[in-house]
Ligand code: 4AD
């Protein structure tokens with residue numbers, strides 16, 4: 216074939232004018248093939264957009280036998296003229312002059328058929344899952360959101376700060392960490408009193424995968440002012456729910472001199488910015504998902520962007536739940552860690568808009584949160600969303616050295632000196648929060664299960680690929 220610069224299908228379909236009546240070079244996977252004995256039509260997709268390009272094969276130019284392997288799933292290289300399309304359903308099409316087959320896909324064994332597949336079935340076909348319309352859409356939206364996040368913080372003067380994935384501390388103190396070790400598990404070295412001798416381990420101490428970059432992020436913020444992290448986090452909680460992953464990505468901004476109100480303002484502005492960005496830049500993909508999975512998707516996204524979030528202390532939230540007259544599966548009382556059904560009642564039924572719940576009892580929150588004057592509650596803030604429940608968790612941090620040391624002692628945490636030093640030397644009021652990236656993608660795509668918004672999900676009893 217002649218050497219012509221390849222054009223993506225997205226370019227040809229979104230801005231065809233410069234290419235009309237010229238010879239174009241396209242490459243992609245065949246989605247469908249149909250036609251008659253005079254002419255054949257391929258729907259070609261190259262992943263750049265959810266839309267397919269129609270390729271017309273005039274059988275006076277091609278040998279039918281040569282075209283036999285061009286079936287659903289095969290990959291091809293086509294050169295031909297881009298012309299305004301006669302048929303309906305597309306504005307332009309390529310009238311092929313030449314076709315090269317890269318790879319065939321035996322129709323008897325190719326797992327993706329024209330009829331729809333269940334999302335569960337597709338989870339087991341990891342190599343083909345991204346080639347479906349649904350996951351293509353989800354993954355393009357995921358990319359756009361990641362870009363929007365970096366853009367939002369960069370434009371605000373925040374610095375991207377990388378925190379370690381292997382760590383010796385447990386930020387959330389929930390004991391849900393995956394251990395990292397090179398010790399021989401069937402022949403563990405022991406100390407004199409029979410405990411595992413971690414001094415013989417790779418790092419000379421016990422180490423784990425991080426559950427959050429926050430503590431290290433605070434060191435960044437108390438030097439650079441405003442930072443954010445964006446990286447994978449790992450949690451060994453045995454939560455087999457549609458909203459939990461064992462490996463998920465988290466965005467954690469941390470800001471010196473921010474108090475809880477500033478923190479809430481930032482969280483609300485941030486999440487609205489991301490949703491707006493997707494609405495503007497992922498129109499085709501969002502419309503596809505809305506049509507196939509969730510008719511109210513676009514309306515819900517706009518609603519969140521257009522309305523103020525409710526801000527409500529936990530204690531008030533508990534009162535509303537108690538007075539709701541609703542039969543919850545889990546009981547409601549002051550001090551309880553809210554379950555997803557409680558969060559969703561407040562958001563979906565009572566207020567009918569996102570809620571930022573603040574000032575939780577200190578017993579159910581992490582040690583680093585700033586204690587309120589009542590001595591009972593901490594300056595926490597959880598952002599609760601329709602369909603999702605908690606999407607953001609954050610707080611103002613305890614900047615008082617004595618109070619922080621008390622909380623650390625209460626919880627029996629060790630090895631935190633490096634962290635407490637930020638309060639020992641030039642301490643400042645500061646705040647931050649964590650957004651679960653997949654929960655955001657879940658919300659924006661309208662998918663039902665968090666396992667369907669990450670290319671390779673990790674969850675209990677599943678570590679394929
Ligand atoms: O509320 P979390 O545990 O907060 C923290 O980790 C803080 N250190 C954040 C901070 O203040 N810098 O987690 C934050 C968010 C949750 O609101 C949720 O969206 C998401 O992370 N998340 C999960 N997402 C998927 N799977 C899981 N197992 C998750 N656990 C938390």
Ligand code: MG
Nearest residue numbers: 597605607608
């Ligand atoms: Mg939380």
